[in-house]
Amino acid sequence: MNENLRPSNTSNILEKSLTGIVGLDEITYGGLPKGRVSLVCGQAGSGKSILSMEFLVNGIKLKDEAGLYISFEEKEEDIKKNMYSFGWNVDQLIEDNKLLLEYFKIDKSEIEETGEYNLEGLFLRLESAINLINAKRIVIDTIENLFSGFNNEAILRSEIRRLFAWLKEKNMTAIVTGEQGTNQLSLTRNGIEEYVSDCVIHINRTFSEQLSIRRIKIIKYRGSTHGPNEYPFIINENGISVLPITSVQLEYEVSTEMITTGIPKLDNMLGGKGFYKGSAVLISGSSGIGKSTFASTFANSNCERGERVLYLGFEESKDQLIRNLKTINIDLKKHLISGQLMIQMIRPTLIGMEEHLSRIYKLVSDYIPHVVILDPISTFNSISLKRDTQSMLTRLLDFLKSKKITSIFTYFQKGDESYENTSMDISSLIDTWILLKNIEYNGERTRSLYIIKSRGMAHSNQSREFVIGKKGIELIIDVDNRIKIKAKNIYEKKRFKK
Amino acid sequence: MKKKDLKSEKDDIEKNNNEEDNEKDNEEDNEEDKDTYLLKLYVAGKTPNCLKAFANLQEICKKHLGDQYKIEVIDLLENPKLAKGDQIIAIPTLVRKLPTPIKKIIGNLADEERVLVGLDIKKSIH
Missing domain, CATH: 3.40.50.300 (P-loop containing nucleotide triphosphate hydrolases)
Known part of the structure; x- marks a missing residue:
């Protein structure tokens, strides 16, 4: 790109929030959009939750930004256990008021619906949790569980739209996860990708010769260029590593020794x-x-x-x-x-x-x-x-x-x-x-x-x-x-x- | 009430009609004795839906529960932390704390039939 074409006022440039995840910051050219909602979608077991957790933990470590993790699926204790396995000192982070894990239980079997409602309870709980630790980053995992918890899809859709706008208004750097169904045509089961305008990341897992291969792809990233390819990544005891191919650069110093x-x-x-x-x-x-x-x-x-x-x-x-x-x-x-x-x-x-x-x-x-x-x-x-x-x-x-x-x-x-x-x-x-x-x-x-x-x-x-x-x-x-x-x-x- | 249901399932079909009649009597007796409904209505400020829900609930209770009920209104705008205990997501939410098990009804309670089903009241009126 011609240097002269770049805007001279740097404040106009989209601010990004480092994920600290090896390789992901490279392919997003600097992380996720700051103060906006990003959607991470993929099939069950593709690594959405791990990516989200790492995003929060690194936010605390690298930027001292407190993180809030909302799960609709797992209890606080189980989330903790998942995080222990990557060697993150979760208890300390929680004690320092840097990390807050919350389980929002939705059990359709014990809920009857009659007449109009909204999800104000969700908003109020989010707000009080955000205020409690002064959170800058938030993960909602997975938002689509709402669809299985409530019958009235019209209300739900408008509330989810309101939620995304609300998160943006609160200036939260957010990851919302969505699960991909068997229908490969849409990225998420309930099509929530259409509400996310800023950044959509898709991860998938395939098997080749009985070995699992995970790949990550940035579907869209408004206002920013990004790596165009599908990049392989792995999950090991340190979390996620995306290993981008950088050899195109050929920029190493050579030795004459x-x-x-x-x-x-x-x-x-x-x-x-x-x-x-x-x-x-x-x-x-x-x-x-x-x-x-x-x-x-x-x-x-x-x-x-x-x-x-x-x-x-x-x-x-x-x-x-x-x-x-x-x-x-x-x-x-x-x-x-x-x-x-x-x-x-x-x-x-x-x-x-x-x-x-x-x-x-x-x-x-x-x-x-x-x-x-x-x-x-x-x-x-x-x-x-x-x-x-x-x-x-x-x-x-x-x-x-x-x-x-x-x-x-x-x-x-x-x-x-x-x-x-x-x-x-x-x-x-x-x-x-x-x-x-x-x-x-x-x-x-x-x-x-x-x-x-x-x-x-x-x-x-x-x-x-x-x-x-x-x-x-x-x-x-x-x-x-x-x-x-x-x-x-x-x-x-x-x-x-x- | 639940125990009675299970019992009646075990009974012979022939006896069923009598049993139901008995159950109805028992139920009314019990209510007079101890079965007070403890109901919590979670709202967020005085929005139309929240006001409607409260009005609907009062009407239904008066009609079907006599004076055997207690309604507690919790405004989450005043105390958002209370939402966690009963896992409130939707507003308004009505929670039946007693008799157990806990039941939840969300919405402005416009449909009386469904509220009765949700609170397990309908069977006693049958």
């Missing part, structure tokens, strides 16, 4: 010094070729230089990895003990992509590693659609790069898959790509290594043979050397037998 691969001859092939710090490295190859060994060699050399390494494995168990590497003289155990290394093994099939992503975010934020290894990323293809995998890896890479963390991804290449297809379309994000390949020739299988690309450095175009021996990975530069190593290996084997 180089770090060794842990294999001197490989460093030579990569312009002499190794990888750029904070770059993304892909190691692809077929089964058993030594991808994990490469990654671990790198991990080991980083640990020895005093850097912290986070190793995320999706196939082997921790003990198995340590045992296997010991056979080639890489001792990860001592790094584990010294705290230089953290190994996390995760079964990829147990949780969805968003959950994976958020867990990795959390691990990285807590552990603050210099290097992150994901071994192998191809596993994700088995649990999710290619599109989702790609999007997750893009965001992860983006996240790591923004934190200047060097990342190593390994990728298992199927026998029939050409390497050009390997990359799950993330190759454009990868800075250095090393391909490992088996070449069968003359009755012998030879491991060879290629550097497919390496951004910003002169790198070798040659393929190099390598062996994995007792001393780890060794690249063979010339044939004589190779014979020497082989002879040495045979000699050592024999000696070992004796």
Whole structure:
């Protein structure tokens, strides 16, 4: 947008109220409209209440704005229990008069209707609750319960309209939740979205490959631009995280510092010094070729230089990895003990992509590693659609790069898959790509290594043979050397037998 | 009253008519003894609907309950905190506190029949 077209008087610009919910403030460009009513709608169990609660709790934490939570469904005690599970200190907030939970019971079975009425009782109760804690934020969850409590829809509709106007008049930043029925044509069961003019947010939950995926979308936001897409989000023990794709920006600082691969001859092939710090490295190859060994060699050399390494494995168990590497003289155990290394093994099939992503975010934020290894990323293809995998890896890479963390991804290449297809379309994000390949020739299988690309450095175009021996990975530069190593290996084997 | 109903359900159909007659007698006796209706009418100021509700209620009570009732009018404008106890949302709301169980009727009580149903009075008049 042309800067000159922006209104010069900033007071005309719609004021927003931060939700403090990870990602939601980004896609709304600053939060919900301040002093207005926003509708959050979705099916039962989509996460409306949690979003609303977090909005209140964060309002208190970030802005010191007292919050009022009205539920038509659950008693105060139950609301509290729900909030405890996200680690919010509800009792303290209530004691400090910052948070007020109220249960408005509507039981149709004990109510008879005769003649005209209005919902003045609701207004009076809201007003006295608002005044009690001087609330600035309010959540009404879910307003549609009124429809099941009263018969006279005409009265109800006009009262709900009056309520929304009243909340606005009181300058309350409000979230009203609405439940989506089976009829997908309308956002809410009773069509209350038509009363909300300022901001409508829709959340839904679908299942793909038995994994639950939640998505959030801003349907309308009057007077403001907003993210146009459906964004995946997750609910974990910290509440809601929306993980927007930010890679379009490509705005991270780059480092010119180089770090060794842990294999001197490989460093030579990569312009002499190794990888750029904070770059993304892909190691692809077929089964058993030594991808994990490469990654671990790198991990080991980083640990020895005093850097912290986070190793995320999706196939082997921790003990198995340590045992296997010991056979080639890489001792990860001592790094584990010294705290230089953290190994996390995760079964990829147990949780969805968003959950994976958020867990990795959390691990990285807590552990603050210099290097992150994901071994192998191809596993994700088995649990999710290619599109989702790609999007997750893009965001992860983006996240790591923004934190200047060097990342190593390994990728298992199927026998029939050409390497050009390997990359799950993330190759454009990868800075250095090393391909490992088996070449069968003359009755012998030879491991060879290629550097497919390496951004910003002169790198070798040659393929190099390598062996994995007792001393780890060794690249063979010339044939004589190779014979020497082989002879040495045979000699050592024999000696070992004796 | 409720107990009587349950009892009569258990009784044989043949006896039913007699039983109902008896019940009516018993009911009248009981009312004279202890069954005072305790009614709370929640209003918010003197709006037309609230005034109507009060007038309608007085008329119905006089007609069907003799002097066996007590009406308490609660103006929530004066004391909004009282709305919470009886979970008042709509105005006007009539709450039958006694006899138990609690019953609620919302609206200006324009329809006498429905008020009687709502207060469980109708059966005794049957």
